[in-house]
Amino acid sequence: MAKKFVGERVPRVEDQRLITGRSQYVDDIVRPRMVYAAIVRSIYAHARLKGINVEAARRAPGVIAVFTGEDVREAIGPVPVASRLPDLKIPRHPVLAVEKVRYVGEPVAVVVAEDRYQARDAVDLIEVEYEPLEAVVDPERAIAEGAPILHEEFGTNVAFVWQLSGGDIERAFRDAEVVVSQRMVNQRVIPVAMEPRGVVAEYHPGEGQLTVWTSTQIPHLLRTQLAAMLGLAENRVRVIAPEVGGGFGSKLNVYAEEALVGYLAMRLGRPVKWIETRRENFLSTIHGRGQIAEVEAAVKRDGTVLGLRYKIIQDVGAYHQFFTPGVPTLTGLMAVGPYKIPHVHFEVTGVFTNKIATDAYRGAGRPEATYMLERMMDRIARELGLDPAEVRMRNFPQPDEFPFPTASGLAYDSGNYSQALRRALELVGYEKLRREQQVLRQQGRYLGIGISTYVEICAIGPSPALPFGGWESATVRVEPTGKVTVLSGASPHGQGQETSFAQIVADELGVDLSDVRVIHGDTAIVQYGIGTFGSRATAVGGTAVYGAVQKVKEKATRLAAHLLGEENVANVAFEAGQFFLKDRPERRLTFQEVALAAYLAKSLPSGMEPGLEASYFFEPSNFTFPFGAHIAVVEVDPETGEVHFRRYVAVDDCGRVINPMLVDGQVHGGIVQALGQALLEEAVYDENGQLLTGELTDYAIPKATDVPWLETDRTETPSPVNPLGVKGVGEAGTIAATPAIVNAVVDALAPLGIRHLDMPLRPEKVWRAIRGA
Amino acid sequence: MIPAAFAYFRPTNVKEALTLLDQYKDEAKLLAGGHSLIPLMKLRLAQPRYVIDLGRVRELEYIRESGDQVLIGAMTRHVAVETSDLLRQRCPLLAETASVIGDAQVRNMGTIGGSLAHADPAADYPAAILALDAEMRAVSSQGERWIRAEDFFVDMLTTALQPGELLVEIKVPALPPRTGTAYVKVAQKASGFALCGVAVVLTMDQQGVCQHAAVGITGVAPKAYRARAVEQALRGQKLDASVMAAASAKAAEGIDPLEDLHASAEYRAHLARVFCRRALEQAHARI
Secondary structure, three states, X not given: OOOOOOOOOOOOOOHHHHHOOOOOOHHHOOOOOOEEEEEEEOOOOOEEEEEEEOHHHHOOOOEEEEEEHHHHOOOOOOOOOOOOOOOOOOOOOOOOOOOEEOOOOOEEEEEEEOOHHHHHHHHOOOEEEEEEOOOOOOHHHHOOOOOOOOOXXXXXXXXXXXXXXXXXXXXXHHHOOXXXXXXXXXXXXXXXXXXXXXXXXXXXXXXXXXXXXXXXXXXHHHHHHHHHHHOOOHHHEEEEOOOOOOOOOOOOOOOHHHHHHHHHHHHHOOOEEEEOOHHHHHHHOOEEOOEEEEEEEEEOOOOOEEEEEEEEEEEEEOOOOOOHHHHHHHHHHOOOOOOOOOEEEEEEEEEEOOOOOEOOOOOOOHHHHHHHHHHHHHHHHHHHOOOXXXXXXXXXXXXXXXXXXXXXXXXXXXXXXXXXXXXXXXXXXXXXXXXXXXXXXXXXXXXXXXXXXXXXXXXXXXXXXXXXXXXXXXXXXXXXXOOEEEEEOOOOOOOOHHHHHHHHHHHHHOOOHHHEEEEEOEOOOOOOOOOOOOOOHHHHHHHHHHHHHHHHHHHHHHHHHHHOOOOOHHHEEEEOOEEEEOOOOOOEEEHHHHHHHHHHOOOOOOOOOOOOEEEEEEOOOOOEOOEEEEEEEEEXXXXXXXXXXXXXXXXXXXXXXXXXXXHHHXXXXXXXXXXXXXXXOOOOEOOOOOEOOOOOOOOOOOOHHHOOOOEEEEOOOOOOOOOOOEOOOOOHHHHHHHHHHHHHHHHHOHHHOOOOOOOOOOHHHHHHHHHHO | OOOOOOEEEOOOOHHHHHHHHHHHHHHEEEEOOOOOHHHHHHOOOOOOOEEEEHHHXXXXXXXXXXXXXXXXXXXXXXXXXXHOHHHHHHOHHHHHXXXXXXXXXXXXXOEHHHHHHHOOOOOOHHHHHHHOOOEXXXXXXXXXXXXXXXXXXXXXXXXXXXXXXXXXXXXXXXXXXXXXXXXXXXXOOOOOOEEEEEEEEXXXXXXXXXXXXXXXXXXOOOOOXXXXXXXXXXXXXXXXXXXXXXXXXXXXXXXXXXXXXXXXXXXXXXXXXXXXXXXXXXXHHXX
């Protein structure tokens, strides 16, 4: 019996090269005669460009060229937006600003020099003449009377209004015994991938091919867009995503610099490198979240939630990036969460502000939905004097109600929500903790228990739900020696699919894990694919791999039958890497022998092509809906407002698990990012649109010492949507943990009459709330 | 994050360093552990034409006892201060303070002299240096002088060091018997610098009466300061929780606290009072 890999804690095959520093990131790429680009960025949030004097920079040592927006406006198409909504206002978004700048950090000009020092020095020599305009930073102000308008052609800062309704919301509020409402701010946060963005581009005039190495999550989609922006045939553009040092959605995009550096390489006939600095990363890579919400719940006294009404303002930023308008629609789709809430009305108004665009950041719209809803469930429990766990239990659909149709129009694939919550309550010792909380309160100590039950929409997604196809592709190629090469259209960047895909293939073909190599991220090697985001790579990409390997097995079995002289293919079994006749098991061939025979092709069944490889494009019939329950236990220091963790319990159900270690890793990372938003992180701008938290010395992301011991557990409810039964887990922690932590803090402060606090719950904010209580 | 051009020197002894400093004067910057200077240079907020790297001036890396004093070379890394058995026995306050500076990477590179000379208002050492009545030895081509801790910190990012002077040594007293010390800090989460850090030295007599109390506070004001009113309220008293709490209420007296993105003036003053009390309680418990 061959070793089984699926379900095992297989160490990541990626780790050796990462840990020993032998992986290749964009900045590790060096091409002959390569030159360096540096970008002049707007220092104003809103200003008219009166003139740009580049003469001194052009004459500076080592400088090869300087380009401004006027120089390239004809040559490079605008930065694209993929998401579409009814009446969506799409302003022209040039790669270098023309006439106006609309956020601090907007690219204004680019310098190319022999080395990166000379390029950076020349940036300081470029004189940009601005006529500053009043900036608008706060999205509520941006839609108020008399606010400065970012894009004059629209006469308004409203970029879109999108609504979603299910059931009869008026009826819900008519039938309500109690109405609970709350205003909540889901603050702007900055993704801060460890590796900032970076691009190397090289043009081969002989082949007419542009090769672009870029730190991206979507090499194929990017290739299509770059070809359009640069006026090239798509098959003359090669995009390579080398090692990508974290994305979290921030590299699920098409950025101005990617087209600009490609253009420079063609125009100058030399390879060009641009590496984003951390400062630029803060200013000009997309931000996440940025929603202001008014939420109203219609409830019965027993805790049953009849309906939810959401009115949301989404801070868009100055322009749309690739998915900007689509992100809050995911909030709407998930507006009823894991609950059987029959009536919902959701309205989001997207608003232009003088800031970098918001776009998909780990969870992309779903953390916002879960945050609002889980805060509301706690508010409802408090209002009605019920236990927050009990209120949740009362509103869950039962396991036999799946596939569960939601008021927001989705069909949740499978689930057992109460089981996950019960498990989490058990693990944390809920009853005992509640008793301890009572005792501590008598002593003036503030212990808080925060529950969050969530469902997320993953495996994004069926093609009708996406602007560019929601399937994923795979090729499984068995080499003549029996080694297996997998080409995946997904583009993992830290998630570990080189390992999990190899596990799937090794089990199916009965080969060793080390016999399988997974290649991704190079459009010249890998067939078209969609990429890695939305917790889709395993559920959609992994299923594509699974589908391709079935086709390989089917062909290999037919060939084995032929080689074994068996006419009845059904009499051939394939187990543990060996083909044999079921009635004469001594007649057998190894997988490697069959692979070689497929290539030598000396004797093939009639009509069979030589070779042994297959491709599979998997189109999912639905999303998947992972779920779970997280519980945070904190103690608040009433003197300082500091929040100290006592426990953190996470029970996640992501369907069938390919590699528990990878799942744990994803859950850990997600919780840590959620903790960052709950307690530490916030993109703070001043009224002039200057980013005050523009450095890692001012913008706090969690450090290892900020993170409590994470007690993870799982329930396993397979998804019926794909044959692997997997659901996806990349964003679960980010979605679940933020409200768990905030609920815990608010629960701790409940005796003081505190009902809500907006994130981040930094000590001073908590201290002021306590003092004001 | 690419600095402007600069010329780089790497002297191997104090004499060479002073010669370079005399030659380039205020166009030169001294580089010790680099944790303040290099980020400023990368952001081009500092653009020195000459950088004099003291990293190879090995004669400034030491911790040694001299009578009832401990002498520390200015280029001693935080990690060496943190882990020094000598300091842990004779002056544990300094080792404790070093142990909470930044993170392990910072402590492996940063130096006590570099930190003190930079005089960041939220650095950790100044609180302890003040509470210990430490002295700093500065040398120049003209000679050398000792500077008392209270004279050393002049203002935000400004010390008593004159152009051409190099901080070479820090002298802290070995603590007398019946002395307890503590450094308690709340960090600004992004930078690791102190939003408030309080260093306390308490010496009691045989009867349990406070003979000596010194409280240094950093992070709260434009420069670290001695909380004299707190000290006065403790001296000559038998210390119990209420005495220490009452004294701590004076921790921000006469201070104009800093206000920035990370904390208001009001909160900083409040933290000074809370952490002063906690530091006193801890130091008292350690006697």
